[in-house]
Amino acid sequence: MRNTPLSNLVYFKISQENPEPSLDGFYIFEKRNPDIKKYIDNTKQIKNYLITIRMLLDKKEKKDVVDKYFRLLANSLNEFSNCSEFSCFINACDNVLGFVKNDLSLLKEIAKRYFKNRIFNEGVPEEWIQAILDSNSARKKGTCGENKLLYFLERAGFKRINTWNDFNKCEKCVVRFSEIFNLDAARKNLDINIKTHKQNKRLDLIIKDKEKIYLLEAKHLNTSGGGQDKQISELIELLSLSEKNKNVSYISFLDGNYSNVLLGEGRVMGKLKTQRRDINKFLKKKPNNYWVNTAGFKKLLENLKTVF
Structure with missing residues (x-):
């Protein structure tokens, strides 16, 4: 028997109620440099x-x-x-x-x-x-978010795959976006549009759970600002996408201290207010898509597991 994913608003609420820790081991480089x-x-x-x-x-x-x-x-x-x-x-x-x-x-x-x-x-x-x-440790964090999510996915039974042939054969798997798994290849092999404004947009993970496909982009942000606002806009744009095939979903994943600020419920103004409003708007308009932090993502995985 398979657990059915809950409403995207439920995972969003779980994310709000379970903020990110101030110290996340997946992003900490405390060891003395070996070189x-x-x-x-x-x-x-x-x-x-x-x-x-x-x-x-x-x-x-x-x-x-x-x-x-x-x-x-x-x-x-x-x-x-x-x-x-x-x-x-x-x-x-x-x-x-x-x-x-x-x-x-x-x-x-x-x-x-x-x-x-x-x-x-x-x-x-x-x-x-x-x-x-x-x-300079921030430079090492480029793939930390992906590695963190892959760790959770593999523990939940998703197999790492490297070719489209294996992806098509496997019922429960995950791949990183790469030269093989790029936007054009994803559009062709999955028969989807991925209509982002940025033509050469690169997402992070493609997750397959039998007939369901989840396209995920992950960000790790600790502060706000111009560059960070652009990254939030990219996640919000992903949340706004939809496909004719209702088995295809988009996941916007954000962790780090700024995730706690963004998911907070206190009164805010300006850019943060707009970001919160847009996230809530698209969650309601696009029930197939998800905005999650670590806790929300882990709960989503829990509901994707097959129960014997």
Whole structure:
């Protein structure tokens, strides 16, 4: 016997009543970086080249001698350089490491500005390097939401699939959007439209439960703002979609601290008020679609399970 999914408003209510935790293990990177020594060694190397270059410039050494060390400095800039003070200064000069590395004239100009405007400290404390790595941890979160949902899906009996052939054969499975499972392929294989405004729109997961198909987009937001408002708009647009085939549903998934703000019931104004209004409007107009946080998604999975 199969449990029947409840009304989308029920899952929305469950999401409202069960806010996201302030600390979610799926998004925490608390372990010491295993490559910390490589970052430290590279930062020391960059500092040593900069110290040598500054000394040579102060002594008015020959250009070819100075250029030799600039080339060595350029060659030392790599994937382990983004914790060095000089790399951070490159960002402050409205440039990026990879571009500066390959333009010796630009590297010289930035180095001269660095010598003039920054204080040298020869030490490279491990805790300082780790702190910079920690501050960059947001960059690692790109697929954390997908991985979190895949974890719940696999525990609920959904099999990870990599080809359309296997997807068509399997009754209970999930796939990531990819080069194989892209929008055009989904439209063709599932006979659906996915009429988003963004032509090259990329969703996150396709979930299959026998005849039912769920197209899911996941976002993780902790603050509001211009970029975040755009992401909320994308989730609301997904909620507004519909297909002729009523076995196809869309799921807008949002976790993080901003989910709690958005799902709150206190009086608000401006953009947040509009977002709440639109979510409620489309949940009522599109009963096949869902807006959920972690608790709402887990409850939806619970109701999709086959009970023996």
